[in-house]
Amino acid sequence: MSALGIRAGYRRRVRFRGANNLVLVLCGVVLAAIAVCVVLGSVIAPQDPNAVNLQIALQGPSLAHLFGTDATGRDIFSRVLAGARPSILGPILIAVGATGLGTLIGVAAAWKRGVSDALLSRGMEILFAFPGLLMAMMAVAILGRGLTAPVVALTIANTPWVARIIRSVALRERSLPYVAALTVQGFSGFTICVRHVLPNISRTIWAQLALTFTYGMTDLLAINFLGLGVQPPTPDWGVLVNEGQDSILQGAPWETLFASVFIVLTIVAATALSARLGEEQTSVRGRA
Amino acid sequence: MHGVVVVLVASVVIFGSLFLAPGSPITALTAGRPVDAHTRALLEARYDLNAPFVVQYVHWLGHAVRGDFGTSYVESESVTAVMAPRIATTLILVTMCSLLVIVAGMLSGAVAALKRGPIGTAIVVAEAIGLGVPTFVASLLLIAIFSVQLHWFPVFGSGSGFIDEVWHLTLPSVALALGSVAYIGRLTQASVEGELRKEHVTTATARGLPRGRVIRRHVLRNAAIPVTTASGIVIAYLVVGAAVVETAFSLNGLGSLLVSSIAQDDFPVIQAVSLVAVLAFVVIGFVVDVICARLDPRITLE
Amino acid sequence: MNLLLEAQGLGVEVLVENALRPVLRDISFGVANGEAVAVVGESGSGKSMTARAIGRLLPPGARVTGQVSFLGESVLEMSADALRTYRTNGIGMIFQDPRASINPVLPVGDFLTEALTTMRGIGRQEARQRVVRLLDDVGVSRPEARLRQFPHELSGGLLQRVMIAAVLAMEPKLILADEPTTALDVTTQSDVMSILDEARRDRGMGLILITHDLELAAAVCDRTLVMYGGRIMEDQASSRLHDAPLHPYTAALLASRPSLTRQPGYLDAIPGRPLSAVEAPEGCPFADRCALAMPKCTDRPPVLREFRGGRTSCIRAETLAPSLARAQEAS
Secondary structure, three states: OOOOOOOOOOOOOOOOOOOHHHHHHHHHHHHHHHHHHHHHHHOOOOOOOOOOOOOHHOOOOOOOOOOOEEEOOEEEEHHHHHHHHHHHHHHHHHHHHHHHHHHHEEEEEEEEHHHHHHHHHHHHHHHHOOHHHHHHHHHHHOOOOHHHHHHHHHHHHHHHHHHHHHHHHHHHHHHOHHHHHHOOOOHHHHHHHHHHHHHOOOHHHHHHHHHHHHHHHHHHHHOOOOOOOOOOOOOHHHHHHHHHHHHHHOOOOHHHHHHHHHHHHHHHHHHHHHHHHHHOOOOOOOOO | OOOHHHHHHHHHHHHHHHHHHHOOOOHOOOOOOOOOOOHHHHHHHHOOOOHHHHHHHHHHHHHOOOOOOOEEEOOOEEHHHHHHHHHHHHHHHHHHHHHHHHHHHHHHHHHHOOOHHHHHHHHHHHHHHHHHHHHHHHHHHHHHHHHHHHOOOOOOOOOOOOOHHHHHHHHHHHHHHHHHHHHHHHHHHHHHHHHHHOOHHHHHHHHHOOHHHHHHHHHHHHHHHHHHHHHHHHHHHHHHHHHHHHHHHHOHHHHHHHHHHHHHOOHHHHHHHOOOOHHHHHHHHHHHHHHHHOOOOOOOOO | OOOEEEEEEEEEEEOOOEEEEEEEEEEEEEEOOOOOEEEEOOOOOOHHHHHHHHHHOOOOOEEEEEEEEOOOOOOOOOOHHHHHHHHHHEEEEEOOOOOHHOOOOOHHHHHHHHHHHHOOOOOOHHHHHHHHHHHHHHOOOOOHHHHHHHHHHHHHHHHHHHHHHHHHHOOOOOEEEEOOOOOOOHHHHHHHHHHHHHHHHHHOOEEEEEEEEOHHHHHHOOOEEEEEEEEEEEEEEEHHHHOOOHHHHHHHHHHHHOOOOOOOOOOOOOOOOOOOOOOOOOOOOHHOOOOOOOOOHHOOOOOEEEEOEEOOOOOOOOHHHHHHHHHHHOO
């Protein structure tokens, strides 16, 4: 609070239009359903995801097995539900980590400018040379299989993308008159950034969070698919897609199919959410 | 030049990270079996494992520049020999895919921008789906539909002979291209729409120039510039994405080599392939910069 | 008298957030062969939109009422072919910001010769020669070298001369210049304006000059139209307009200019801010800022009528004319 009684956080009001609202709601519903699976997956699964029963292997969808059974007779529906947690948690960590770090770096670079900015930007540029998937693979090569290596690597790999966008948005914000006004009144850079600039760019931050989540999920599930991340029998969706590969050749695509549907649904919902939330940024990312 | 710095830094990171990896290369070499001191000494001498980091790095880099990446831990033949037969497959795959991305992406984006209405909407929807489907998912779905169900394409392998290889690589190329086509399509659409609204387009129309000419020479040509930049980066990423596709389709390419060598801790191969990947990146980036400078006179090459 | 260009009851509505809003109302005027007419107004008055309507360059979704005819032919109803002929041979447009109006990635020579080679079928060599001569006419140094340069290598003033050359190359009958010098510095402004004026007089071309500068209008154009809130307020010979304006708005505009000779206590600014057609009420759009307004001014829409050799839409013109003229004498 200053002598002039200026409230923290000059917020700019945002208006949502009708059609956007519908899409937003739809995305919210989908993501909420996925969230339920993440939290309660194993609990609400009708059967034990790991229960093997060779006699009912490779069956199509039925009332007893909504998504059918896999090559060893496990219920696919239960496996998909149970697989929500490992499939989503990793990407969330990546998203939070990369967005957090990226925001820190982006705002710091935008605020300090000069040498610090140049250093940070150069550093980020070098990281740009490494696609996320490559970094994740190398991390696995160094640290061994499992979730830790790829998650850490993907967090680092996605940080520069977030940092670059946050930096440009923060720079724009910084050039607005209210920041100069606050500086003149004697507020510290830190206070201005945290209590005023951040809330005003929060929409972009949320959008980046959702977007990074989709990229992290795509790359992480690819790592799992390649057998370099989470190992079977954990029913991670990437692993399921891989496991289902043989079944496809035998005419039973259910495992791959339903796992794929869930993956695509989550990614599309999160992408649509991020588009609605933030400004359209032309950030280029690798797809794998 | 900027690119050289990147490659150098990358090489240090690549070499250094594996150097720091827990578990000595000895373990990888011997597949974890216990080994007596004499054999161990022999291995260390052979692979130069006792010298300090900098020496090993310089040694490695010196050889790498001449194309000698050492010997594979797993195959016990030179890394180059392991990589050589696989280069063609990956090269063809990435080339086919790049063509697909550029042609299909730019075409669909331009059409979506210029023709509003049902076609435009259909393209936009297709793009949204394309963006949401990860490559490995696309690979398997394509296999399920086009190989197993419809028998239009072979399921596995790269085939022999050029035409056969192209046929084998069609489905993998499409799978790899899907997300990128959608991305480039959307980018092209936005770029063309933005260009259509520009003042110089109104001026050209005001001068009475025919619409076709205005679109071709003033809208599309200008809109292509940012899309070209993005295409370069997208294609570079394809190089890495190839790893997923090659694994899914059981192709013998550099990508699947990378995956298998990671699974087997075959460090020299990992280093070599990673370095090649980064190199490809930088080279593609450079080529794209040159093309962009030709297209847009406002850009100057450093 | 056969007019070169005539607008009758022209009205334009544009799409603003999915609703049609009026930007031009009941615009009627004519331009004779070789005549220079200025359209003066503040921002939001609709003057730029008038130029666009004449060139049929309105934004998508816009609705047009009324008539615009060129040499008797209706512009708004022309076929695509006729429209192209109209835009190449009939009118030539000069826009405000030359840097935005020229394709930045193609050489300047391309821009200049494009219309000649495409629309007139003239060979490239011949086109280049013609263009070099024109560049010389408009005062561009080293014209051959300029052809190979790109827009970002030329200054604003130079670029605007290039635009003028491009327009002259097609030898239109009427030039529409939309604030051609606003984006330039003051010294360049007078240079460019005099070049444009001289060139068009030499070639006998008509001119519609859109500007917010009353002085400029008087210096270059025979007649001046004053617009406000999407309507025409006054239409008079430029010289008489300055001595005896027929509309309070014109008088207020004239009075609000800082004078080089007098030293007033305060600048006579017009209170309030300029309204656009969208915001204007049904009656006279200037009424709520006008010191001389009466209740009947807001009752019905103003009608442009002949008066003392010009036209005015002020309903009180007869009463006010003497006092408006006297105020001008005093300043």
